[in-house]
Amino acid sequence: MKEKVNITIHDLAKELDLSPSTISRALKDHPSIGAQTRANVQKLxxxxxxxPNIMAVNLRNQQSKTIGVLISWINRPFFSNLISGIEEAAREKGYNVIISQTTDDLKIEKxxxxxLYDIRICGLITSISIETLEYPHFGQFYRSNTPVIFVDRVPGDxxxxxxxxxxxxxxxxxTTHLIEQGCTRLAHLGGSLKQGLYKERLRGFRQALEDHNLVLNPNYILNGKSLSREESLVLATKLFEDGQGPDGIFGAxxxxxxxAILVAKKYGKTVPDDVAxxxxxxxxxxxxxxxxLSSMYxxxxxxxRICVKRILDSLNKNNQSDDLSILTTELVPRKSTLRIVEIES
Structure with a gap:
């Protein structure tokens, strides 16, 4: 006969002729239970x-020490680094993390x-899908006073x-960095304008051109969806179909x-001399x-880490955090743009 797969406290109690409450306390090393009894229970x-049935424990306690993370792509470096920061900060405070991937699919996100709601996470950190334009599936967390922190891809309204x-x-x-390297025919490869972050990067691109009195070529502004490799190759190719192409490209x-570098080379361009x-x-x-490749860090x-702090502040009723945390980026110049300024050794 097969052994029972899911052993419960009641099964252990029956076998040892003890009460379920005694078994429970013994498993938790409670000092009210004798050392020999605790050893016998833990051995069995x-x-x-x-x-332990974590979901049952969460139901009894009405809260867990598990933070849920809902993101688009686990295998992308930005999200991998985001998760690392979340797990580090959570572990330091004795919390666990459960990660769920949406692959930019709204149905999967819902x-x-x-x-995550059903397993009673104590807080949710999420970077919404490219396609997410309405948010009723997050309302369940608010109604149960479960803190939600939106990160990077956030709902504007x-x-x-x-x-x-x-x-x-x-x-x-x-964009200003490209202009400072002598670029005048600038192009932008952007993601879906359904998401505010890509809109804002494009707005910054436009403003830099305007402030430096450069003409904006509408054919050099191309937007895709999530800027995957396949999509980016198609967009970059379109930039050079006019025979000349831009002399500076900002990829989102x-x-x-x-x-953009690969396609520029295919068209016989030298990076950064012909196109930065x-x-x-x-x-x-x-x-x-x-x-x-030069990039914005x-x-x-x-x-x-900030997301975890926000979760814990909310759980501890510490309302010192603002509703919006805005971090700065940093230019990391490399050889793909440096026509004029040499890299410091």
Missing amino acids: AKLRGYR DNAKT FQGQKVVIDNYQAGYDA NDMAGVC VIGFNDDPICEIVDPP HPAREMG
Whole structure:
């Protein structure tokens, strides 16, 4: 006969002829239970493969020490760094983290949000899907007083705590850097304008051109969705179909920047002399591509740590945090743009 798969406290109590409450306290090393009894209970629990029912514990306590993370792509460097910051900060405070991926699919985002809600996480950190334009699936958390922190991709018209960077200023700084290297025909490869961060990076790009009295070529502003490799290659190719192409390209992520370099080379262009290229995020790929890609550093790990602090502040009723945290970015110049200024050794 097969052994019972899910061993419960009641099974252990029956086998040892003890009450379930005694078993429970013994498993928690409660001093009210004798040392020998605790040892017997814990030995049997290990032998039988007993595991506590975390969901049941959460139901009894009305809260867990688990923070839910709902993001688009776990395998992208920005999100990997964000998760690292979240896990570091959570672990320091004795909290666990459960991570759920949406692959930029709104239905999956809704389903996964419901699952995280059902297991009674103590707080949610989320970077919304590209397609998310309405937010009723987050309302369940607010109704149960479960804090929600939106990070990076945040809803523009939905109230809540948000942790972002100054995307406008970052876009402005990236474009200004290209202009300072002598670029005059500038192009922008952007993501979906359904999301505020891509709108703001484009706004910064436009403003930098205006402030430097440069003409904006509408054919050099191309927007995709999430700027995957395949999508970025298609967009970058369109920039050079007129025979001349831009002499400076600002990609709204590093994949767009890398693809711009690859396509420029395919068209016989030298980077950075014929066309300078800058990306966004400062992913590891920036140092692998030839020439190394200039980028705007995106403080993902720090953002993750701030999100956890916001969760814990909310749980502790510490309302000192503002509703909006805006972090700054930093230009990381490399050989893909440096026509005039040499890299310091």
